Amino acid sequence: xxxxxxxxxxxxxxxxxxxxxxxxxxxxxxxxxxxxxxxxxxxxxxxxxxxxxxxxxxxxxxxxxxxxxxxxxxxxxxxxxxxxxxxxxxxxxxxxxxxxxxxxxxxxxxxxxxxxxxxxxxxxxxxxxxxxxxxxxxxxxxxxxxxxxxxxxxxxxxxxxxxxxxxxxxxxxxxxxxxxxxxxxxxxxxxxxxxxxxxxxxxxxxxxxxxxxxxxxxxxxxxxxxxxxxxxxxxxxxxxxxxxxxxxxxxxxxxxxxxxxxxxxxxxxxxxxxxxxxxxxxxxxxxxxxxxxxxxxxxxxxxxxxxxxxxxxxxxxxxxxxxxxxxxxxxxxxxxxxxxxxxxxxxxxxxxxxxxxxxxxxxxxxxxxxxxxxxxxxxxxxxxxxxxxxxxxxxxxxxxxxxxxxxxxxxxxxxxxxxxxxxxxxxxxxxxxxxxxxxxxxxxxxxxxxxxxxx
Numbered sequence: 038x039x040x041x042x043x044x045x046x047x048x049x050x051x052x053x054x055x056x057x058x059x060x061x062x063x064x065x066x067x068x069x070x071x072x073x074x075x076x077x078x079x080x081x082x083x084x085x086x087x088x089x090x091x092x093x094x095x096x097x098x099x100x101x102x103x104x105x106x107x108x109x110x111x112x113x114x115x116x117x118x119x120x121x122x123x124x125x126x127x128x129x130x131x132x133x134x135x136x137x138x139x140x141x142x143x144x145x146x147x148x149x150x151x152x153x154x155x156x157x158x159x160x161x162x163x164x165x166x167x168x169x170x171x172x173x174x175x176x177x178x179x180x181x182x183x184x185x186x187x188x189x190x191x192x193x194x195x196x197x198x199x200x201x202x203x204x205x206x207x208x209x210x211x212x213x214x215x216x217x218x219x220x221x222x223x224x225x226x227x228x229x230x231x232x233x234x235x236x237x238x239x240x241x242x243x244x245x246x247x248x249x250x251x252x253x254x255x256x257x258x259x260x261x262x263x264x265x266x267x268x269x270x271x272x273x274x275x276x277x278x279x280x281x282x283x284x285x286x287x288x289x290x291x292x293x294x295x296x297x298x299x300x301x302x303x304x305x306x307x308x309x310x311x312x313x314x315x316x317x318x319x320x321x322x323x324x325x326x327x328x329x330x331x332x333x334x335x336x337x338x339x340x341x342x343x344x345x346x347x348x349x350x351x352x353x354x355x356x357x358x359x360x361x362x363x364x365x366x367x368x369x370x371x372x373x374x375x376x377x378x379x380x381x382x383x384x385x386x387x388x389x390x391x392x393x394x395x396x397x398x399x400x401x402x403x404x405x406x407x408x409x410x411x412x413x414x415x416x417x418x419x420x421x422x423x424x425x426x427x428x429x430x431x432x433x434x435x436x437x438x439x440x441x442x443x444x445x446x447x448x449x450x451x452x453x454x455x456x457x458x459x460x461x462x463x464x465x466x467x468x469x470x471x472x473x474x475x476x477x478x479x480x481x482x483x484x485x486x487x488x489x490x491x492x
Contacts, residue, residue, distance in 0.1 A: 069136045069144065070098040070353060072270050072326050074116035075249070075411075078127070079108030086312060088377055094307060096325050098317070098353055101136040107153070112242075114249060116270040117146060120257065121159045121170060124249060126242045129153025134173075143167035150174040154190045156246040157181070159203075162269070175226050177209035186250070188240060197223045199237050252277075252412040268350065271326030278324040278406040280418060282343075287335060290343030293324055294421035295409075297402030297428075301366065302334045302342050303357055304384035305407055308371045316371035317355040319378075322407055335360035389434065396434040400424055 073082070073093060082093040085102035093105065099115055107113055107129045114124045125131055135147035143166045148155075150172060159181040161168045171180040174191050185203030190196060198207060199221040207214040207222060210229045216222045221238070224231045256273035279293040305321035320329045328334070332346040336359075351358065357368035369381050385401040387408030400409060402424040406417070414420055414432065424430040 069118075069138055070100055071118065071133075071136065071146075072116045073097040073099055073105070073113065074122070074270070074274070074326070075112070075114035075124075077112040078110035080111040080113045081106045081108070084309075084377075086310075086377065091377060094309075094319060094321070094378070095323065096320050096329075097309060098319070099133055099136075100353075101133055104130065104132040106130045112245065117170070118144060118268050118270055119160065119162050119168065120253065120269040120272070121161065122157075122249070122253070123148060124156040124158075124246050126154040126156075126245075129155060131155055135171075139167075141166055143169070145169050145171075147171040147173065150189055150191050152191050154188065154240065154242065156186075156188050156242075158186045158246075158250055160184045175209070175224065176229070177207050177211065177224060179205050179207045181205065188243070188246070190240075194227065195223060195225055197221055199240075248412070255412070268327075268331075271324070274324040274411070275327060277411065277417065278322075278409070284337060284340070284343070287337055287343070288345065290335065290337070290345050291328070292341070292343045293322065293405040294417050295400055295402055295404045295406055295424055296341055297404075297425065298341065300341065300384065300403040300405055301362075302328065302344070302359075302405075303369050304382050304405075305386075306369070306382070307378050307380040308369075309378050310375050311353055312375075314353040317353050318357060318369070318371075319355075322405055323409065323411065324406060329355050329358075333358040333360055336362045336366070338363075394433065397431055398434050399429050399431045401429045402427075 076093055076095045080093040081090040083090045083104040107125055107127050109127050111127055114122055116122050130151040132149045134149050135145055137145045157172055159170045169180055175196050185205055186201040188199045198216055200216050200218050204217045211231045214222050214231055219237055220233055220235055222231055222233045253273045256276040279291055281289055281291045284290050307319050308316045309319050310316050318329055328344040330351045332344055334342055334344050336342050372379050385404045387398055387400045387404055389396050389398050420430040
């Protein structure tokens with residue numbers, strides 16, 4: 038299958054980055070950032086800037102001191118540098134109390150579960166250098182050093198930890214508790230009494246968590262990022278939503294599928310303000326993490342935009358990193374004022390419609406995958422080829438696709454999104470199945486008719 042460059046992909050994302058990715062210096066790594074890699078429904082973030090909770094957006098950098106909160110219909114995933122992840126379900130609050138780096142290079146991550154349900158999938162690489170992921174809840178503390186997959190729940194009167202993979206040690210006011218695979222520990226928060234049982238009950242969101250884990254495993258199945266770089270996050274999305282090709286005169290370039298004529302890599306995003314680093318670009322695309330923190334975008338006449346690795350990791354200082362752009366093209370510029378988050382520009386995105394035979398998704402040729410749920414199509418490249426020939430590609434949506442997390446709640450994805458545009462209701466998929474209304478309704482355009490500020 039040929040891509041828009043007209044050549045066959047010759048290297049996977051893994052193979053290319055393993056050759057070109059330079060391990061950043063310790064000085065460049067002091068400000069650790071992890072990735073808000075999935076946002077569905079109502080999700081808010083407190084960025085530790087004195088502004089309280091604000092609407093959260095896909096690919097927003099998460100740093101030490103920040104909090105994440107989901108509403109009654111919200112779900113979110115945070116991806117760490119090694120590909121480990123924490124996923125939270127509706128009515129959950131977590132805080133990132135420690136995201137630090139030791140002199141040895143070990144990454145220390147501590148997350149506090151204040152209320153609700155969090156799934157932890159810890160999978161340190163072979164060269165993790167002593168990385169630790171700690172989850173605290175109530176008076177208990179659980180530090181992971183070996184691979185583990187678990188579910189932690191916090192309610193008013195009790196807390197519980199169910200282990201799906203590995204084994205964990207929990208310490209705190211109840212003493213030290215060992216919990217093995219397929220067992221659950223339940224803590225009485227009033228008396229500090231605990232019980233460990235084999236009857237691991239199924240939670241309604243276990244399937245969603247499992248689907249996310251399988252997605253990441255599938256699209257990083259042949260990867261071993263820890264052998265050469267601590268920065269593996271975002272790779273599964275790049276493998277799913279695009280491919281590399283060797284273009285004569287330019288070398289190896291990655292391009293998202295559905296990158297049609299008129300598309301550019303800064304069509305959808307927002308400027309997020311940091312009091313230390315200033316404004317940084319946050320991409321709205323589901324694959325939009327690594328290509329906006331590393332390497333640069335290059336415009337190839339007659340072919341369009343492609344991303345090329347190289348240079349150093351940008352961290353929070355993510356101004357547009359581009360090569361020669363087309364004539365008259367100007368990259369977006371950050372605002373002049375310290376507004377918290379400012380959404381800019383517009384573009385096409387996948388839409389859904391509900392019919393007699395169920396929901397149908399239409400993906401425009403210049404959407405670059407925006408609005409396409411993770412893993413919904415096994416061979417997304419073939420749909421991209423079809424969209425390139427006909428301007429768009431359509432497919433029937435399986436009801437089970439709700440398990441993959443539905444659509445990103447990026448500003449402008451729906452014209453009814455909290456103060457953005459006008460009319461309509463958010464469509465796509467909800468945790469309970471398929472909701473009506475489609476992905477957008479009339480009025481407002483993709484970005485609601487212009488830039489939108491969130492204070």
